[in-house]
Amino acid sequence: VSLAFVAIGDELLTGRVLDRHLLQVGRDLAMHGLSLRSARVVPDDVSAIQSALDAESAAGARSVVLTGGLGPTPDDMTREGVAAWAGAPLELHAVAHEQVLRQVALRHREPVDADVRLATLPKGAAVLPNSVGTAPGFHLVGPTGLEIWALPGVPAEFRRMWLGEVLPRLRVGSEQHVALQVLRTSGAGEREVADRIASLFARPDCRLGTYAGEGEVEVHVAVEAAGPLVAEERLTARVAEVRLRLGDLVHGEGDEALAEAVARRLGQRGETLATAESVTGGLLASLLTDVPGSSAWFLGGAVAYSVGHKTRQLGLDPELVARAGHVSPEVSRAMARQARALHGATWGLATTGWAGPDGGRPGEEAGLVHLALEGPDGLCGSWTHRFPGVDRPSVKLRAARAALRALWLAMGLQS
Amino acid sequence: VSLAFVAIGDELLTGRVLDRHLLQVGRDLAMHGLSLRSARVVPDDVSAIQSALDAESAAGARSVVLTGGLGPTPDDMTREGVAAWAGAPLELHAVAHEQVLRQVALRHREPVDADVRLATLPKGAAVLPNSVGTAPGFHLVGPTGLEIWALPGVPAEFRRMWLGEVLPRLRVGSEQHVALQVLRTSGAGEREVADRIASLFARPDCRLGTYAGEGEVEVHVAVEAAGPLVAEERLTARVAEVRLRLGDLVHGEGDEALAEAVARRLGQRGETLATAESVTGGLLASLLTDVPGSSAWFLGGAVAYSVGHKTRQLGLDPELVARAGHVSPEVSRAMARQARALHGATWGLATTGWAGPDGGRPGEEAGLVHLALEGPDGLCGSWTHRFPGVDRPSVKLRAARAALRALWLAMGLQS
Numbered sequence: 001v002s003l004a005f006v007a008i009g010d011e012l013l014t015g016r017v018l019d020r021h022l023l024q025v026g027r028d029l030a031m032h033g034l035s036l037r038s039a040r041v042v043p044d045d046v047s048a049i050q051s052a053l054d055a056e057s058a059a060g061a062r063s064v065v066l067t068g069g070l071g072p073t074p075d076d077m078t079r080e081g082v083a084a085w086a087g088a089p090l091e092l093h094a095v096a097h098e099q100v101l102r103q104v105a106l107r108h109r110e111p112v113d114a115d116v117r118l119a120t121l122p123k124g125a126a127v128l129p130n131s132v133g134t135a136p137g138f139h140l141v142g143p144t145g146l147e148i149w150a151l152p153g154v155p156a157e158f159r160r161m162w163l164g165e166v167l168p169r170l171r172v173g174s175e176q177h178v179a180l181q182v183l184r185t186s187g188a189g190e191r192e193v194a195d196r197i198a199s200l201f202a203r204p205d206c207r208l209g210t211y212a213g214e215g216e217v218e219v220h221v222a223v224e225a226a227g228p229l230v231a232e233e234r235l236t237a238r239v240a241e242v243r244l245r246l247g248d249l250v251h252g253e254g255d256e257a258l259a260e261a262v263a264r265r266l267g268q269r270g271e272t273l274a275t276a277e278s279v280t281g282g283l284l285a286s287l288l289t290d291v292p293g294s295s296a297w298f299l300g301g302a303v304a305y306s307v308g309h310k311t312r313q314l315g316l317d318p319e320l321v322a323r324a325g326h327v328s329p330e331v332s333r334a335m336a337r338q339a340r341a342l343h344g345a346t347w348g349l350a351t352t353g354w355a356g357p358d359g360g361r362p363g364e365e366a367g368l369v370h371l372a373l374e375g376p377d378g379l380c381g382s383w384t385h386r387f388p389g390v391d392r393p394s395v396k397l398r399a400a401r402a403a404l405r406a407l408w409l410a411m412g413l414q415s
Numbered sequence: 416v417s418l419a420f421v422a423i424g425d426e427l428l429t430g431r432v433l434d435r436h437l438l439q440v441g442r443d444l445a446m447h448g449l450s451l452r453s454a455r456v457v458p459d460d461v462s463a464i465q466s467a468l469d470a471e472s473a474a475g476a477r478s479v480v481l482t483g484g485l486g487p488t489p490d491d492m493t494r495e496g497v498a499a500w501a502g503a504p505l506e507l508h509a510v511a512h513e514q515v516l517r518q519v520a521l522r523h524r525e526p527v528d529a530d531v532r533l534a535t536l537p538k539g540a541a542v543l544p545n546s547v548g549t550a551p552g553f554h555l556v557g558p559t560g561l562e563i564w565a566l567p568g569v570p571a572e573f574r575r576m577w578l579g580e581v582l583p584r585l586r587v588g589s590e591q592h593v594a595l596q597v598l599r600t601s602g603a604g605e606r607e608v609a610d611r612i613a614s615l616f617a618r619p620d621c622r623l624g625t626y627a628g629e630g631e632v633e634v635h636v637a638v639e640a641a642g643p644l645v646a647e648e649r650l651t652a653r654v655a656e657v658r659l660r661l662g663d664l665v666h667g668e669g670d671e672a673l674a675e676a677v678a679r680r681l682g683q684r685g686e687t688l689a690t691a692e693s694v695t696g697g698l699l700a701s702l703l704t705d706v707p708g709s710s711a712w713f714l715g716g717a718v719a720y721s722v723g724h725k726t727r728q729l730g731l732d733p734e735l736v737a738r739a740g741h742v743s744p745e746v747s748r749a750m751a752r753q754a755r756a757l758h759g760a761t762w763g764l765a766t767t768g769w770a771g772p773d774g775g776r777p778g779e780e781a782g783l784v785h786l787a788l789e790g791p792d793g794l795c796g797s798w799t800h801r802f803p804g805v806d807r808p809s810v811k812l813r814a815a816r817a818a819l820r821a822l823w824l825a826m827g828l829q830s
Contacts (some may be wrong), residue, residue, distance in 0.1 A: 013441050013454060014442065014450065015626070016626060020433060026431075037463070038455060038456065038457055039455060043452070211430070275718070277697075281713075282703075286696050289695075290808050299720060299723065300728065302716070303700040303717070305710055305715045306715050309714060309715030312757075313715065313717075313728070343724065343728075392707060396701065
């Protein structure tokens, strides 16, 4: 199966917008045992679209996924480009028109001329429904047998239609069903994660992929089988094996961020959290408050960036701060204790460190981080991390994720 | 001039890495009056690279910018692909080898076999020096006259070599010099920014581009002239005109973020800042602490996510909170006053609001934000913003940027 991806839009070539769809398409195809032979970006121009499709056809592509250029404005030329390439006239498509009018009605507005354009598709095209926006996508098999899947460029629309309408059908011809699960890990680098599951990579019926982010690594697990139920059953078994190897590196599944995993455990236990941050400078609180409903369990935080804040607002002993240094395990522990006490929270989580570019005393280079967690039974622990050679925002993000991970683990140990 | 961009790398097609270079290349070319006719991504494969170059040559491209695949590992095939396309044998390039050995020495390690590969280039290639990494780039004119500019994919290396070595030479043949400046604005959407400078777009000797981010809009100004000094002089005049139209929407130049502009003004004045955040949940403090050296002027912040925090830690009057509601101009003003007082800071900056998905009382929909700023002369003001239909992290970011902007403006008014 030879597949190609074509993103259409002047804005993608003039630095106005970054195409992110290729990332998703590439990743999803890999998990389904498929791969792209090429990807390209072309302007909103009939002949450019035509040449790109001619080139893919000549190169032996079976399917081309197109994104963008399906909107109502005059610069949206994807329908025209595909029609010209296929030698198929554009005509008002009844099913498409009905869908457009339904979406227009949902938006409480009157239909306009531009809405008709959205439903004017190359003759012979089949509609790909868009449940999120007004512009339908379409599927067309061209004269050379090359099939086109045209999808809107709007991210939410593209994502849903790609996963729901296109990806499953790119596998037509294969008798196999694919079941896929994403595990999210933290606390180890991509190499360690890949090493732990290395022997599982050899299984012919199971595909694994690792994708590294800042302090997080995603593991994608895909299983093929003759039927969907068998595939799901096997996936469950494979995921259990992967989880066994990875142990408590795994903090969540699917799209769930680490802060959401923490929120889920706090919610289940009916517990609350307060933070006292130095090195993370508010980022830890910000990750927590990105979670909808966080006001139910996040009582508040201090960004104790000055010694005065640490002693006066948090009530730390000035002598301790002077003796241990404001970047120290001792001070991080005292901050965690005070954060918990001041708010009457179940948990108090604290960070200190040097975000850089400068460090502190000898041995305290930029990237040195001390974390501490205080819980219902007193101090749960304090941890030291080193993130050398990393810029300021990255030190903050890695430190904040390490802190979230410490809390998540502590709740797991207790339950 | 017909230009094309080709990114090379399996990882770009399998969802492991997103190509961001296209964004920069497109934007920079637009400001120099040039544009890409296409962009494509191909795998690390000799024949795929060869076909892409054949296709660009057949389509009449004059120059192709290649990125990636210049590393030392066996999957890096760009040198081989270009050599095969040009019919030029690979040979050790003396100048390139010298540069590689110099970079190796800078890294305090011994040369290895793989280093030789880095300097093995198609016969006839000219070296493009890499001052940041070990892999040199190269320039080659192929048999059909198509010229290749091959650059490493590593972002810091690509960026420097693109701006320093390639972009200026893509304009060879033109007698004109280009001078470019980036202005950063906040406080208005892209349409308003574009409208204010609309009549300047018509000038033949000046190119303007607007690029929208979350709560920020960049304006790129480029000027062409026969000599570099004349170009710089004209640029200064055009930038002054643009600044005049945009007034205090402009907060900085080049890469300077809004928080850095705030930091610059605080530093100049020897003043300090404390924050009290509700709706922004720590993000405001985090943007401020992203700035190197922020501990000199950022005294600390409270993430007052609960009513208890607002009254107990910040010392707000419980009756006021109950009467006005914890999301209200009154409470944001009291928070700003207390943030300033508790820390003895020059400025106190506060945010309240509904980040969503839920809002508050009738009329208080998600995205409603109240900001307040207290300064040396008492309350500077409080402001209400509405960011409807925007997700939680975006409400937080826009509110935080609006707060930074309020502070930045207040310091400007005083000076």
